[in-house]
Amino acid sequence: ASIEKGNYRHYMQKEIFEQPTVVAQTLSSYIRPLEQTVALPQMDFDLAGVKRITIVACGTSYYAGMVAKYWFETFARVPVDIDVASEFRYRDPVLEEGGLALFISQSGETADTLAALRHCKEHGQTIAVVVNVPTSSMAREADLLLPTHAGPEIGVASTKAFTCQLAVLAALAAHLALVKGKLSAEQEREIVRHLIEAPAALNAALAHDEDIAAMAHLIAPARDVLYLGRGPDYPLAMEGALKLKEISYIHAEGYASGEMKHGPIALIDEAVPVIVLAPSGPLFEKTVSNMQEVRARGGKVVLISDAEGIEEAGEGCLATIEMPSVHPLIAPLVYAVPVQLLAYHVACAKGTDVDQPRNLAKSVTVE
Numbered sequence: 001a002s003i004e005k006g007n008y009r010h011y012m013q014k015e016i017f018e019q020p021t022v023v024a025q026t027l028s029s030y031i032r033p034l035e036q037t038v039a040l041p042q043m044d045f046d047l048a049g050v051k052r053i054t055i056v057a058c059g060t061s062y063y064a065g066m067v068a069k070y071w072f073e074t075f076a077r078v079p080v081d082i083d084v085a086s087e088f089r090y091r092d093p094v095l096e097e098g099g100l101a102l103f104i105s106q107s108g109e110t111a112d113t114l115a116a117l118r119h120c121k122e123h124g125q126t127i128a129v130v131v132n133v134p135t136s137s138m139a140r141e142a143d144l145l146l147p148t149h150a151g152p153e154i155g156v157a158s159t160k161a162f163t164c165q166l167a168v169l170a171a172l173a174a175h176l177a178l179v180k181g182k183l184s185a186e187q188e189r190e191i192v193r194h195l196i197e198a199p200a201a202l203n204a205a206l207a208h209d210e211d212i213a214a215m216a217h218l219i220a221p222a223r224d225v226l227y228l229g230r231g232p233d234y235p236l237a238m239e240g241a242l243k244l245k246e247i248s249y250i251h252a253e254g255y256a257s258g259e260m261k262h263g264p265i266a267l268i269d270e271a272v273p274v275i276v277l278a279p280s281g282p283l284f285e286k287t288v289s290n291m292q293e294v295r296a297r298g299g300k301v302v303l304i305s306d307a308e309g310i311e312e313a314g315e316g317c318l319a320t321i322e323m324p325s326v327h328p329l330i331a332p333l334v335y336a337v338p339v340q341l342l343a344y345h346v347a348c349a350k351g352t353d354v355d356q357p358r359n360l361a362k363s364v365t366v367e
């Protein structure tokens, strides 16, 4: 069946708006809402015995992996090594017996990721894959297949595949924590309750589409943009920067808020918008103090936070984008939306080819 754009101008826009539906669809295969438990597919290896996880991916899928590293370590206390596939495959990584290697890919065909998968297989790792194309090479070669149900993604810049990857990875982290004895049944129910709230929270984030479109002209003229975040929202900052580069052709960097003082702060002036991802929560104050360092140097800040955060720290910002108040676990899914929409509307303002950006391919099947 051909895939239509419907009422949308671009596939990317359509795919951004599909997220509440496809994330719910994906979650429905990984949780049992009535029992409030996670439900992973049958595994014919000893997950509880896994001592280390190696995550390998490229592009947006790599940033999903970075978020998952925080989750696997926080919930399951399993150490995680993560790398981009093009580095991993040539650096002779240390792969111990009994390790689990996890590959994340929308297409399941990215050449570097596939080569890394085969390398891990040869070195005795159990292979788990999170892929969106169930007939792909990676899906076929996996010991454990964890499909995302995002449906076909046409826009070159990945959007809905990313949030669906996060949904699967959150469920996997909870499952791993359970088998490792790090999670009580009550904590499991709590995690499942937060995950169930994700689709509605994504909808609430999408409701800011028009505000974001209206502020795109503030970012469109910039040559450079800095994205800041902390903890699991640090990978989101990098994803935000990647999206701006991919479709808006603006040089952007995603930085860990606390690392800004070791370099990028030298770039701050009125011409470099700084987008701060700061959901209220344990790291909020820290991120806000980094934001004040930017402001003190004349930097123009766009603050993306929830009502509480914006009330506390929004004054004097160039703009604010208000997200629903969500549990920190699902914040990376929810904050993906404004990051995607901002890049999308900036690209539209600049008139670039949103669905087919120059020099990029949807699936990179050559090295």
Ligand code: G6P
Residues within 6 Å of the ligand: 058, 059, 060, 061, 104, 105, 106, 107, 108, 109, 110, 113, 156, 157, 158, 360, 361, 362, 363, 364
């Ligand atoms: C290309 C695409 C990106 C994608 C990356 C990894 O660069 O343009 O959107 O994130 O490949 O692709 P994969 O299919 O492995 O997730």
